Amino acid sequence: MKTSVSVIIPCFNAERTILRTLEALDKQTAKGFEVILADDGSNDETVKTAKSFKPENYKLIVIAEKHAGPAAQRNRGAKKAKGELLLFTDSDCVPEKNWVSEMAKPFADKNIVGVSGTYRTLNNEKIIARFEGYEIAKRHEKLARQKYIDFIGSFSAGYRKNIFKKFGGFSSDFKRADAEDPELSFKIAKTGYRMVFNPKAVVAHPHVSTLKKFWKQKFSRGFWRVLLYKKHPEKMRGDSYTGKEVQLSLIFLAAFLLSFAGFFLATAFKNIALMNFLAKSAILSHAAFYLVNFPTMVFMIQKEKKMALFAPAIIFIRTLAWGLGFAWGLVKLIMKRSG
Template sequence: MLVSIVVPAYNAETTIVACLEALLRQSMPPQDLEIIVVNDGSTDGTMALIDQFPVRSLVQSNQGPAAARNLGAAAAQGEFLLFTDADCVPEPGWTAAMIAPFRDSQVVAVKGAYRTRQAALVARFAQIEFEERFAMLASLASIDMVDTYAAAYRREIFLQLHGFDTRFPVANNEDTELSYRMAARGMKMVFAPQAIVYHLRHPDSLVRYARLKFSRGYWRMIVYKQYPGKMLRDSYTPQSLKLQIFLVYAFLLLCPWLLLWPVAMIPVILFTLLGFALSVVPFTKAALRRDLPVGLCAPVLLAVRAGVLGAGAILGVLRTKL
């Protein structure tokens, strides 16, 4: 059984070495693995570093990770396609753990898990966000979201579906779109929590975090336009997050009316704030148990998350086409 691992790389000279070293340390026999790195038009020293490793390398002009992954998949020979990113470091057992669920012939895609060793508070907060979602996924027999930092597909099915939608120009929700497309066809996807990659670049400042979440909100709304049913519920998005976005924007819209009707508006605004406070209690309690400083900051960071995700989503609604 041959397994093909595809890594898209764009200006990844600071991370690609750690990624490829980890892939070459996988516990599966080397003869069962094919590692393909697609240089997506890098302008730094990425290509020179790739050339130092015994991997297949492909080159394309900069077209984005969706196109790069599709190029690697088309060139792959394995029965199974695995994807990770150039800023991820898989654990030695990652490949084997990703492949194991395919023993069930009904499984067509597998999602692994993220971790990080970053010390920055915002990065630690981002990791606890992932852990909240992983806990949701772990309780489900089938999921509808496979992220490309740790993704596996039956290659035949992936090619039948024409891979990722290359109209997504950046690494943002192209994997969501493919997941929803597969879910719409009744295809079974599962979560493998023991298939772990370490991410080297969780957002480590509030500004980077806000920019990322704004972009996430924008591109997710583009996907929701194609799959509106997923806006109500999917296996990966906490319902509390949607409530928090609503409450943050309700608060912002209500505040100006204080000038006209202060007596009437004050109770409504206080009720909105109370609703938000109650909505963040479960996440905050979990964060406090895992990381006290993050837990203390969690309500504020959750408010920022709701605000910027909502702003991105609003812009996504206004976009007329992909």
């Protein structure tokens, strides 16, 4: 490649998926880059499995560190990197054969300092995974309509190394793979640097496929958003990836749940006027919730008719998990300040 590239992959207990990722990188149309695998204190055979792989078209470097979280491992990988461009993906992602070249392509413009790629769902046989894939696809359509973006996800991220260093890399305040990636891109965009979305840079990814894992993921997303918005309060109004429908959904869902609970409380006191008010409030807020999410549901149904049955319930569960996670994050923040 004309421009030197380093691909950085943080991993933790990824023995089942890491070979698939490394093999996909060996099939890239681009050649001569390096891949740095930064292990986060795995207690399985991740490091051994990775070291056993002998790539033909790139140099593989495996570094093993103590458990510190994905943000810290990406930063450690970046310190070892020799490339002018740093590309990031995850240990369960499968980059398509032109991923490296497509991620590098926008950097031909010297004004571009960051690039985001896109997802393709790997486990399409699962309804929850397909829902997740459709929702991301809709948001990526929003990214594609914008000349410049402020949100880059680490599953397919690219930065100029000098810019990455200038902004200190990913914040290790985020101990999980949640919100540390947009926190960096928000910082960079805030100073006027330009970043773009390239829908041709694709990685396949197995999204969560069970309701339990889906709930835990969305709860965690909500929890870590508290820290993200503490650092970047202006982004509570939305960003190039997250629209205002998220905030509106949370508001209307909270109004519905409070009205619904209040209605049954009012029945205990036989307060007819209050019962009528709360019943109307519950109906209106519930309708408003689904009105806000109507474009997303239409998008999903256009992709798959079956989503007409599943999307409304999954959207409700997703928003509830977000909200409870965010509320718990606020509680933890208040406790930390008061303690």
